[in-house]
Amino acid sequence: MMWGGFRRRFTKTILSVKLRAADVNPKSVNPIQFQFQCANSIAALNLTPCSATGIVTSPLRSPLFAISLSSFSSLINENQIAASFKSYDQSEVDDNTEASEDDCSDDGLDVKFGQDIAIVLKILQEPGRRIFKVRNRLEQCSITASYELVVEVLSRVRNDWEAAFTFFLWAAKQPDYAHSLRAYHSMISILAKMRKFDTAWSLINEMRRTRSGESLVTPQTLLIMIRRYCAAHEIGKAISTFYAHKLFKFDMGMEEFHSLLSALCRYKNVKDAEHMLFCNENSFPFNTKSFNIILNGWCNILGNPREAKRIWREMDERGIVRDAISYSSILSCFSKANKLNEVLKLFNQMKALDIAPDRKVYNAVIHALAKGRLVKDAHNLLITMEENGIAPNAVTYNSLIKPICRAHQLDEAREVFSEMLQRGLSPTVRTYHAFFRILRSAQEVFALLQNMKKMGCCPNNDTYIMLIRKFCRWRQLDNVHRLWGEMSQMSQNGGPDRSSYIALIYGLFLNGELEEAHKYYKEMKAKQYLPEPKLDEMLQSWALGKQITNRQMIDSRDNQLELSHLDNKSRVTSTKFDKQSVSY
Template structure:
């Protein structure tokens, strides 16, 4: 195959990459079974602290976990997504009869009362009529203020105007603020009222994983039988997915192996773990280990397995193995999807094989696979990273000609190689396209100019932020003040620090200490990195900023000269 001849030119042993892992909580003994009295007390003991009966108890009937009937391919993220319900009720929010804004105003006034009873009585006297849609929209609007959201929930509960959606949303809000005891109280009352608690249990697993507590997420799965639910394979897969999504991949893998008698090992379970190592942690060594484990367990990889592995190899710029698995995938009869082609296009472009990447694009179209914005971004991003702006503009023009809409990542890629005038031009195009610019866009630009020791250009962009209706937040001010101080403009840095305090932004003790120290200190500059916010913006890119250094490692990294960027349309 012609591509293997190209790949062999770049084939060389890839250094092992190790990534920091979260605490290995499953090294402790496995959680007790659902019937263990200590576990039951741990989760259910709080239920007796507050009576929140939603309605009169009805006879209990055993239910399976999937009683809320999500589609087979529905992910955990789709199951607990409330945005669809919010969009459905968006017109209701503007309905003067529903009076959502009036309820929100009344709730903020009611917060002044010392007791919940007085606050609820105040809401009753406001002349508002409770219903499920009104309570749902108000709780959603107050999701960042859990106490006010819970007050609205209690008001709706008083008038028996709560459904499963309302309860699930309130549990999600409480989980976001780590108020798990109160959330378990609501689940207890949903169970007593014969409301389906399946979605609520999924939310608890997800919120525990978000709070970096995989052990509690696993115990939530095991306690389902106490709520007359049978944990099935779909629930098992959703638990593995949410553990991996938040970085608890080791815990998910061990839980899968410990439960192989109840849930026999199969391809889909391994694919979830493989996706964690390939696309979340991007640890090629662990991904290879899982691939070998699948062979030991006689588990046959499918198209999804190959997609994950090719994606991982492309992200670490391993062209040889990416093409090898692509060829093996086709020989086994699996048709490559758009994700596979995008990975190949990226790694080929990155390894200076743009012509071959364009051939893959043609082959992709011949196979009936429609390119998307990520396909063209897979060429534009690596081209802009090495300042090949002419080629990037040509690909951008082809993208527009194919009626494929650029994304915010497309414009961010061009910002990396633009000078101040080119950056402002890109910002104008972003605004016309309805793609920002966002707060992350300005973090990216400011961080780039400070890294290149161009504080004057950074200040020009700062002034232009108002033209794009962007109000600087604490991250912008921190980056600006530290950048100015590192460039020797300590007086200017103190002026913007004073402006930050004047605008009501919380004082940063580290920043204040930094301003009090001398500016001429190369050692401090090497220890402290004022551009962490910029790297956070780029974290979702194919390459991290650490990977942009020369591959050979023989020459020091030198900031490239910027060029003016003009996008062809």
């Protein structure tokens, strides 16, 4: 009955996982079959140090850890996000490496510290650099490595894994310095983001054998790897890393299970997360938080109201108590889907059940009302929210500003923005993005960008990607290059990332700047960013066409030279014949 709806959707999909893990009940896996063997041997996963080398190998290398994923596995291709020029890719949030979006300057840094950072960045970001030269220059720079310096530099070069890793290795060799846990986590995240998983595991192995003799590996270390595998849609390896908690002698309880579900959902593997939830009922009993994670995945990560309703009904059928977080997720989903009646119905239902709305619930309803052109009602609800002891925050005002901007009511949006400032709330990047989307001239764009920086809100790569696309649509390539240069100098953002290159290359290509697009594509590949299939196809077709055209031009020129030569020869012969005729 309750299980029937779920089984009908997924009866054809099977996940077969062979894992060596402890304390997992095979009965919990029906209908998805997890086959576990050897419940207590760490050596079975080849995680014990090798007798010859003393090195621990990756828990994903064992043939006994084979994971077979069938058609149920997430089919979302990250390249599809950037495949359309009109799409807007939210950049991934790095683990322990993201700079604050509100920190737009180095004013808070010590002068000497800031100078050291500038020197290191100049070495690492030198155009046309070679790694061995970078190493030599670092050795000669006479800068003292410190915990703060290493973490800050890694944050600044997080989109260039080679530069980051070269600096990380240099720092490790400096006297009186040993990498901190945060430095290791930053570097592991950078490597795993670029899918250098083997190198990341080698660092985890190094963390187990520090100079002090104590292991630095924590559950957070494994969670970083789990998140990066989920981001790369390597679901089997993410699950394997989750079960490696036992092998590192960490607890593998409900909190760790929730972290796995959250990581899967965060990177759009919601189907996989749902299967993990239902097939592990005996090991990890159902509760409200588990279902809220899945519900939020369907609601706010994939934005699928139909699937959200299915999970909502499933919670009711299984007797799972819904809380304010459950309601905030589904209200947010219906709000984004323009289902105002559904939003108001659920909001009233929530109050009837004596579930006190939290800030997220109010934000979702305010957004739905503003989107439905009921701005006055939305503002009244904001006042009611405050009367109920919940102070509006920047997100609350963004919930008002974004739909008003989309309706091109710029004056009303400015009024709400002014009220936000009067309350002492600092605008966020998303606040400015709402205004950027409706601006219609370069002068307005750059004026707002300047104002954004003055307010202490640092534009991130998403800001520049949005504006580059806007100027490409307007065919203002000078402004595109201006923004690209500015973004390259913004070390707080780590420099241009893969999504930035893709946006720029598409824009140049669509504006007929094929040579320049190809130049930036080669630069992107030189930085070892993951290839983008459609770009490959487009630029390879262009390069092939260019080769054919060049060959045809060379052949044509050769033919013209040959014809010219024959014509000259014919003229000489004709002149000679004429002279002979005259003599006769």
